[in-house]
Amino acid sequence: MPESLAITKFSDLANPTRFLGLAARILPWMAGITAILFALGLYLTFSSEGDYQQGMTVRIMYVHVPAAWLSMMCYSVMAVSAIGTLVWRHPLADVSHKTAAPIGAAFTLIALATGSLWGKPMWGTWWVWDARLTSVFVLFLMYLGLIALNRAMDDPGKAARVSAVLILVGFVNIPIIKFSVDWWNTLHQPASVIRVDGPTIDKEFLWPLLIMAIAFTLLFFTLHIAAMRNEIWRRRVSAQRRMAARMAGQTPAKEA
Amino acid sequence: MTHTFYISASYIVAAIVILCLIGWVWLDGRARQRELAELEASGIRRRSARPAPTDGAAL
Amino acid sequence: MTALLLRDLKLSIRSGGGALIGVLFFMTVVAVIPFGVGPDLNLLSRIGPAIVWIGALLSALLGLDRMFQTDREDGSLDLLLMQEHPLVLTVLIKCLAHWLGNGLPLVIASPLLGLFMNMSEVAIGATMLTLLVGTPALTFIGAVGAAVAVALPRGGLLVSILVLPLAIPVLIFGVSASYAAVEDPAPFMPPFLILVAITMFFAVIGPIGAALALRNTAD
Numbered sequence: 001m002p003e004s005l006a007i008t009k010f011s012d013l014a015n016p017t018r019f020l021g022l023a024a025r026i027l028p029w030m031a032g033i034t035a036i037l038f039a040l041g042l043y044l045t046f047s048s049e050g051d052y053q054q055g056m057t058v059r060i061m062y063v064h065v066p067a068a069w070l071s072m073m074c075y076s077v078m079a080v081s082a083i084g085t086l087v088w089r090h091p092l093a094d095v096s097h098k099t100a101a102p103i104g105a106a107f108t109l110i111a112l113a114t115g116s117l118w119g120k121p122m123w124g125t126w127w128v129w130d131a132r133l134t135s136v137f138v139l140f141l142m143y144l145g146l147i148a149l150n151r152a153m154d155d156p157g158k159a160a161r162v163s164a165v166l167i168l169v170g171f172v173n174i175p176i177i178k179f180s181v182d183w184w185n186t187l188h189q190p191a192s193v194i195r196v197d198g199p200t201i202d203k204e205f206l207w208p209l210l211i212m213a214i215a216f217t218l219l220f221f222t223l224h225i226a227a228m229r230n231e232i233w234r235r236r237v238s239a240q241r242r243m244a245a246r247m248a249g250q251t252p253a254k255e256a
Numbered sequence: 257m258t259h260t261f262y263i264s265a266s267y268i269v270a271a272i273v274i275l276c277l278i279g280w281v282w283l284d285g286r287a288r289q290r291e292l293a294e295l296e297a298s299g300i301r302r303r304s305a306r307p308a309p310t311d312g313a314a315l
Numbered sequence: 316m317t318a319l320l321l322r323d324l325k326l327s328i329r330s331g332g333g334a335l336i337g338v339l340f341f342m343t344v345v346a347v348i349p350f351g352v353g354p355d356l357n358l359l360s361r362i363g364p365a366i367v368w369i370g371a372l373l374s375a376l377l378g379l380d381r382m383f384q385t386d387r388e389d390g391s392l393d394l395l396l397m398q399e400h401p402l403v404l405t406v407l408i409k410c411l412a413h414w415l416g417n418g419l420p421l422v423i424a425s426p427l428l429g430l431f432m433n434m435s436e437v438a439i440g441a442t443m444l445t446l447l448v449g450t451p452a453l454t455f456i457g458a459v460g461a462a463v464a465v466a467l468p469r470g471g472l473l474v475s476i477l478v479l480p481l482a483i484p485v486l487i488f489g490v491s492a493s494y495a496a497v498e499d500p501a502p503f504m505p506p507f508l509i510l511v512a513i514t515m516f517f518a519v520i521g522p523i524g525a526a527l528a529l530r531n532t533a534d
Contacts, residue, residue, distance in 0.1 A: 106274075117262050177481075180509075181487070184487045
C-alpha cells in the first residue's frame with residue numbers, strides 16, 4: 001500500500017521533533033548546494049554577453065525574474081500550508097505559513113526593487129504603473145498585511161488559523177486582482193512610455209536564468225526550513241518558560 | 257548614468273536583502289538555541305524527556 | 316433571520332450613528348479633494364467618478380471593524396455561533412444589514428457629491444449605479460477582514476490594511492464602468508457586468524471566509 005505509506009510518512013513529519021531531526025540533517029546539504037548553484041549562476045551571469053537591444057541591463061533579469069517567481073511560489077506554499085492548518089490541523093502547517101510570510105515579502109521586495117532599477121534605464125522612470133509591477137506591488141501589500149496580522153495576535157494557534165483563512169481568501173483573489181490590473185492597464189496605457197516586451201529568450205540567457213531560478217528556489221526552501229526550525233524552538237522556549245513559572249509558583253505554595 | 261550602475265545597484269540591493277534574511281534566520285536560530293540551552297541547564301526539560309537534545313549539538 | 320436583519324439594522328442606525336458618520340466621512344473626503352487639486356472644474360469633472368469611488372471605498376472601510384465586534388462585546392456572537400442555522404447564512408444576513416446601514420447611505424449621498432464635482436448627469440447616474448452594485452462587494456470582502464480582526468482590541472486599522480488590496484478589483488471595475496458611460500469609445504456593459512460578477516463572487520467567498528474565521532477565533 002504505497003498510499004498509506006506516504007500518509008504515514010507525511011504524518012510522521014507532523015511530529016515537530018522528527019521535523020527538527022530531519023531539518024538538522026538536510027539543512028547543511030541544502031545550504032551547500034544553494035551556495036554552489038549561486039556561484040555557478042553568478043559566474044554564468046557575468047560571463048554571458050549582453051542583449052543587443054537592452055544592453056547589459058539584461059543581467060538584472062537574472063535576479064529579477066527568479067525573485068518574482070519566488071514571490072508567487074511563496075504565496076502558493078503559504079496557501080497549501082493554510083489548507084493544512086484549516087483542514088488537517090497539521091501543527092507544522094501553522095509554523096510553515098507564519099514563517100514563509102516574511103521570506104516571501106523579502107523576495108517580493110527584491111523583485112520590486114530590481115524591477116524598478118531595470119525600469120529606469122529601459123523606460124526612463126523608476127516606477128511605471130505597468131500591470132506586472134502593479135500586481136506584484138499589491139502582492140507585497142498582502143504579505144505585509146499578513147505579517148502585521150500575525151504580529152497583532154498573542155495566541156499563536158489562533159493567529160495561525162485566522163491568518164490561514166485570510167491567506168486562502170487572498171489566494172482565491174490573486175487571479176481576479178491580476179486580471180483587473182491587466183484590464184486597468186490596457187485601459188490607461190500611457191502613450192509616452194516605450195514598452196519593451198521581454199526579449200525572446202536565447203539559449204544563452206536561458207541557462208544562467210534557469211540556474212539562478214533553481215538557486216533562488218533552493219535558497220527559499222533552505223531559509224524556510226531554518227525559519228520553521230527557529231519558530232519551533234521559539235515555541236518550545238516559551239512553553240518551557242511557562243512550565244518553569246508554574247513550577248516556581250507551586251514550590252513556595254507547598255512550603256507555605 | 258551608465259547601465260553598469262543599475263546592474264550593480266540591483267545586485268547590491270538583492271544581496272543586501274538576502275543577507276539580511278539569512279542573518280535574521282541565523283541569529284534568530286542562535287538566540288533560540290541559547291535560550292533552550294539555558295533552560296536545559298537550569299534543569300527544565302520537556303515532558304517527553306529526550307535523553308540528549310540532538311538539535312542543540314550544533315551550538 | 317429577519318429578526319436578526321432588523322435588529323442589526325436598528326443598531327446600526329441608532330447606536331453611535333454608524334451610518335451617519337460613514338456618510339459624513341464620505342462627504343468630508345470628497346470635499347477635501349478640491350482643496351488638494353485646485354478648484355478647476357474641468358479637472359474635477361474629469362476625476363470626479365474616481366474621487367467619489369475612492370471616497371466611498373474609504374468610508375465603507377470605516378464601519379467595518381464594528382461589524383462583529385459589538386456582537387462579541389455583548390456576547391451575542393457566541394449565541395450566533397451556537398445557533399442551528401448555518402453560520403454562513405447568519406454572516407450573509409449580517410453583511411446585508413451592514414450594507415443597508417452603511418453602504419446604501421453612501422450610494423444615496425453620491426449624486427450630491429457628484430454635483431459638487433461638476434460631473435455630468437450621465438456620469439452621476441453611472442457612478443451611482445456602479446456604487447449600488449459595487450459597495451456590497453466591499454461589505455462582503457470586508458466581512459472577512461472584520462471577522463479576522465474581531466479578537467483584536469484595536470483591529471480597525473488592521474482591517475483596512477488587510478481589506479484594501481483585496482478591494483482593488485472592485486475599485487478598478489467600478490471606476491472604469493463609470494468612465495465608460497461618459498467617454499464614448501469605451502463600452503459600458505463589459506466592466507459593469509464584470510463588477511456584477513465580482514460582487515456575486517464575493518457574496519459567496521466573503522461569508523464563507525468570515526464564518527470560517529469566526530469559528531476559529533471563537534475556539
